[in-house]
Structure formats: C-alpha cells, structure tokens
Amino acid sequence: MLIVPSDPLRPRRPDEHFAPEADAAREAGVEVALVDHDALARPDEAVRRVPAGEAVYRGWMMSADRYQGFADALARRGVVLRTSAEDYKRAHELPGWYADLAAVTPESVWTSGDEREAFDRARQELGSGPAVLRDYSKSMKHHWDEAAYIPDVADAAAAWAVARRFRELRDDDFTGGFVLRRFEEFTSAEVRTWWVDGVCRLVGPHPDTPDSPVPDPDLSEIGPLVAGLRLPFVTADLVRRADGRWRVVEVGDGQVSDRPRSVAPEVLVRALIQERETLPPIG
Known part of the structure; x- marks a missing residue:
C-alpha cells in the first residue's frame, strides 16, 4: 500500500x-x-x-x-x-548516518541544541578553513552567504553571525543542533540516488536541478556503505569532488525525499515495488 x-x-x-x-x-x-x-x-x-x-x-x-x-x-x-520510526530518524537526521558514511562525506561535527558555547566547541573541533552550516535535517543553501557558508570557522564572530541567521531562518523547524561540515570543492551537479533494501534502484537529477544532465556516479565505494546502513528506503545525494571522487552530500528518508519533475512517477513506483532479486546488490 x-x-x-x-x-x-x-x-x-x-x-x-x-x-x-x-x-x-x-x-x-x-x-x-x-x-x-x-x-x-x-x-x-x-x-x-x-x-x-x-x-x-x-x-x-x-x-x-x-x-x-x-x-x-x-x-x-x-x-x-516499511520504515520504522527508528529507521526514519537514522535516515532523516545526519548524526544517524554520518559514522557509517564518514569515509565518503565531508568531515562533520555537531552540537546538541543551539547554544553559542556548544557551537564554539564544535567550531574549534573542526579547526580552521571554510565550512557549510546546517542542522540535523536541513541546510539553508538557498541563503548561501548569510546562513550556510562560513569562510573560516576560526573567525568566531563571523561564524556565529551565520549560525544566528541560520537559526532565525529555521525558526520552529530547527532540528537537533548545529552541524558544521568541512567545505569541499565540487565539480558536478548533484545526483539523487534512490535505494531500496540496500540496492540502488534509481539514479536521477536532484530536484533543485531537474533538467541537468545526470552524470554516471561511481558507486563502487559508496554503494557498500549505503547498503551497510540497513535502511529500507533512502536517498543519497551525490556529487563529484574536484579530485574525481564521488561524495555523499546528504542522506534522506526516501518517503519524504522529493522526486524531481523530470523523473516519471511510474519509474519511482516501479523501483519501489521491484522484487529484491531483480537487481543485484552493489558491492
């Protein structure tokens, strides 16, 4: 159903x-x-x-x-x-999936709550250099300069100004705490991959760029790690880094991940109801 x-x-x-x-x-x-x-x-x-x-x-x-x-x-x-409440939380919130995918996603640290003292400890743990700010479930990348990108986490005042604006924009939707992710240089559009029972069943564009050409991601490193999450239905948004490696920028519960308009609805439904044995597991 x-x-x-x-x-x-x-x-x-x-x-x-x-x-x-x-x-x-x-x-x-x-x-x-x-x-x-x-x-x-x-x-x-x-x-x-x-x-x-x-x-x-x-x-x-x-x-x-x-x-x-x-x-x-x-x-x-x-x-x-199909997705239990525990599995939903693990997919929906970054701390639930980060440890399993740490090798293929930007280095991240986070707080519990929105206090400045905790933010400063996390910032100092990351060290120096640029970072991207989000909370456990979402970034504000469409407000990049004011509420997402921190040019240098060692600049306490500037970093906190970004965090304060992020918190203001997220308002009641703020989830968990601040997450600081080390900035990496990417060279491709994001690709949204859809995984059912650890098998990648659909590769398409990200909803923000639904008409962009979809590169063919190399899943040889990422695939076994996503499968290792043992989550029934997730998405993983991938992008190619400047050195050519594919990186995971986001994991989400597949039930609430948006389908780009350029992916036909019957394609997604077919991916969901395929028998497990019709596609080999990755890795």
Missing part, C-alpha cells in the same frame, strides 16, 4: 504534488490510502481512513517525533510501515 497526503481542500483526493505517484501506484496494482498531513498533530485523526496492511509513505517531510506518532497511530489500525 502507498500512503500519500490528501488534498487540503478535497480530502478524498491525493495532494496534487503526490497525485502522479498515487496514479502510477494504482496503475501498477498498488492500493493507495490518504492521510491528512495537516492533522498529524492529532495522528489518530490524520490516519483514520487508512486500512490495515503493509505500507510505504510518500509525502511531506516531518520531524522524527512527528513520524513516531504517525507510525504509532498507523500501528493501532493494523498498518505496518
């Missing part, structure tokens, strides 16, 4: 953003159920139309705590999500 958000104005129809995937699922013989995303603060009400069964969610991003309530409410209705 595929669970998608309902349209806020027409609650018996899928949200228009996810309607193409819902249509593709139905055409493939997959049952589709609707949840009221706006009511997830009252999860039992939000999921009241979902029948019992095994399910994958495709919808808007939510916090790990909100997902836990969502999964618990579904469980009370006899619905088993």
